[in-house]
Amino acid sequence: MSFEYHEPTSLAEAVALGARFGDDGQFLAGGTDLIIQMHRGKLRPRHVVSLHRVSGLDAIDANGAVHVGALVTHRALERFPAFRGPLRALVEGAEVVGGHQVRNVGTVGGNIVNASPAADVVPVLLTLDASVTCLSPGGERTLRLEDFLIGSGRTARRPDELLTGVRFAGLAPQSATAFLKAGRRRAMEISVVCVAGRLTLDASGERCLEARIALGAVAPRTLRAHEAERFLEHRALTAETLREAAELAVAACQPISDVRASARYRRLLVETLVPRVLARCVERVREQAS
Amino acid sequence: MSKLALTLTINGERHEILTEPHRTLLDVLRADLGLTGTKENCLEAECGVCTVLLDGAAVNACILLAAQCQGRAVLTIEGLARHGDLHPLQRAFIDHGAVQCGYCIPGMILSAQAYLQEHPSPTEDDVRAALAGNLCRCTGYQKIAEAVLAVARDRSARR
Numbered sequence: 001m002s003f004e005y006h007e008p009t010s011l012a013e014a015v016a017l018g019a020r021f022g023d024d025g026q027f028l029a030g031g032t033d034l035i036i037q038m039h040r041g042k043l044r045p046r047h048v049v050s051l052h053r054v055s056g057l058d059a060i061d062a063n064g065a066v067h068v069g070a071l072v073t074h075r076a077l078e079r080f081p082a083f084r085g086p087l088r089a090l091v092e093g094a095e096v097v098g099g100h101q102v103r104n105v106g107t108v109g110g111n112i113v114n115a116s117p118a119a120d121v122v123p124v125l126l127t128l129d130a131s132v133t134c135l136s137p138g139g140e141r142t143l144r145l146e147d148f149l150i151g152s153g154r155t156a157r158r159p160d161e162l163l164t165g166v167r168f169a170g171l172a173p174q175s176a177t178a179f180l181k182a183g184r185r186r187a188m189e190i191s192v193v194c195v196a197g198r199l200t201l202d203a204s205g206e207r208c209l210e211a212r213i214a215l216g217a218v219a220p221r222t223l224r225a226h227e228a229e230r231f232l233e234h235r236a237l238t239a240e241t242l243r244e245a246a247e248l249a250v251a252a253c254q255p256i257s258d259v260r261a262s263a264r265y266r267r268l269l270v271e272t273l274v275p276r277v278l279a280r281c282v283e284r285v286r287e288q289a290s
Numbered sequence: 291m292s293k294l295a296l297t298l299t300i301n302g303e304r305h306e307i308l309t310e311p312h313r314t315l316l317d318v319l320r321a322d323l324g325l326t327g328t329k330e331n332c333l334e335a336e337c338g339v340c341t342v343l344l345d346g347a348a349v350n351a352c353i354l355l356a357a358q359c360q361g362r363a364v365l366t367i368e369g370l371a372r373h374g375d376l377h378p379l380q381r382a383f384i385d386h387g388a389v390q391c392g393y394c395i396p397g398m399i400l401s402a403q404a405y406l407q408e409h410p411s412p413t414e415d416d417v418r419a420a421l422a423g424n425l426c427r428c429t430g431y432q433k434i435a436e437a438v439l440a441v442a443r444d445r446s447a448r449r
Contacts, residue, residue, distance in 0.1 A: 001312040002310070002312055003311060003312060004292070004311065005294060005311030005355075005357055007357070007360075028355070028358075031353055031354065031355065031358065032335060032350075032353060035314070035353040035354070035355065036333075036334050036335065036353055038312075039333055039334070039353075048311065048355075050355075050357065050358060052358055075347075098335065098423060099335075099338060099401075099422050099423015099424070100348050100401060100404070100405070100420065100422075100423050101335065101338060101341055101348045101349050101350045101401070101423045102335050102350065102423065104344075104347040104348060104349055105349055105350075105354065186422070187419065187422030187423070188336065188422055188423060188425075
């Protein structure tokens with residue numbers, strides 16, 4: 001592991017360095033994925049551009065639309081007061097990432113760019129219809145997170161681009177989110193399957209107006225279960241409806257068998273976790289209303 | 291490969307360090323400064339034996355470049371005892387028989403220290419969750435949790 005180390009102090013300088021090095025360079029945020037990949041020899045950048053002196057990327061702004069800077073740590077996400085209500089799934093996703101040591105350092109931007117299909121915060125962001133902002137010397141572009149994620153470890157980020165943050169609209173009234181993760185133990189576990197959900201209900205709290213379901217570790221990239229979402233919209237949310245939605249979500253999966261679980265087991269988990277996540281959303285909307 | 295000149299405050303003492311950019315905080319602590327209380331094992335942030343506090347927050351020194359610590363304060367297990375007196379966590383780990391082979395203990399104690407600073411009255415489940423990033427291969431978790439809880443209780447009693 002040998003490289004040249006750069007410590008830009010402004011965003012403009014960081015982006016200029018990133019563009020200069022292209023595929024020979026890597027941006028370093030928390031390093032909780034990058035340094036491990038470099039130790040393993042999977043990545044051998046000739047230039048590492050550390051972002052820790054670049055200011056302005058580590059803030060969360062939740063006045064109206066929510067903006068989460070790329071350098072916001074999982075710890076900061078976990079503790080952000082405005083995420084304790086209907087956006088609680090963000091906390092639930094962040095707090096199961098690694099141990100405290102990793103959450104203190106690992107960033108939301110890094111988690112997105114790393115594009116692990118088992119990432120825990122990414123499915124939650126997908127249910128929030130989040131978009132990401134990428135900056136290059138040529139300017140800024142905004143992409144839907146769903147389009148940004150291409151495959152396992154692959155994103156639409158160009159080598160000259162830096163992901164600067166993720167943004168999503170505030171939730172409509174009568175909305176709630178939930179996140180559940182299945183692993184062999186409660187902590188320090190890469191998800192066998194994880195499921196995030198968001199529901200917006202009508203004023204009576206019985207019928208679904210809008211549904212979002214995202215699934216982790218069941219395909220090369222984190223997936224939205226579009227058909228299940230469409231099925232739920234404008235329906236009364238009975239146990240039977242949730243079960244049918246779960247079957248549609250299972251149909252969207254392309255899981256693999258690996259050391260953590262078989263493909264069949266992963267499908268069973270999706271079938272079980274999707275109704276559980278949705279029921280939790282319904283419960284939360286009703287709690288908030290009461 | 292050019293070297294970086296870093297200034298790190300380690301256990302309250304300023305250190306000027308000249309090192310290559312690829313070296314981790316763990317490399318510098320163990321090899322350059324001889325602070326071998328911070329252990330080396332998985333090198334992938336899975337086991338927590340390399341846990342140190344960086345500006346008070348628990349981090350895995352094995353995947354943190356020394357360069358990322360420039361200008362910051364690092365606390366290792368060697369810096370916890372004051373004037374030859376063991377820190378209450380160190381004392382409690384001994385008193386409760388929480389130390390078996392000992393390899394995970396520096397990391398356990400530093401994770402517990404960071405956690406108790408922010409959560410003075412934890413439950414046993416809280417303590418176990420707080421130490422989830424530190425593996426004990428002897429599986430001596432019960433006595434470790436008891437030792438941490440005892441320190442928290444003792445501190446609340448004094449308040």
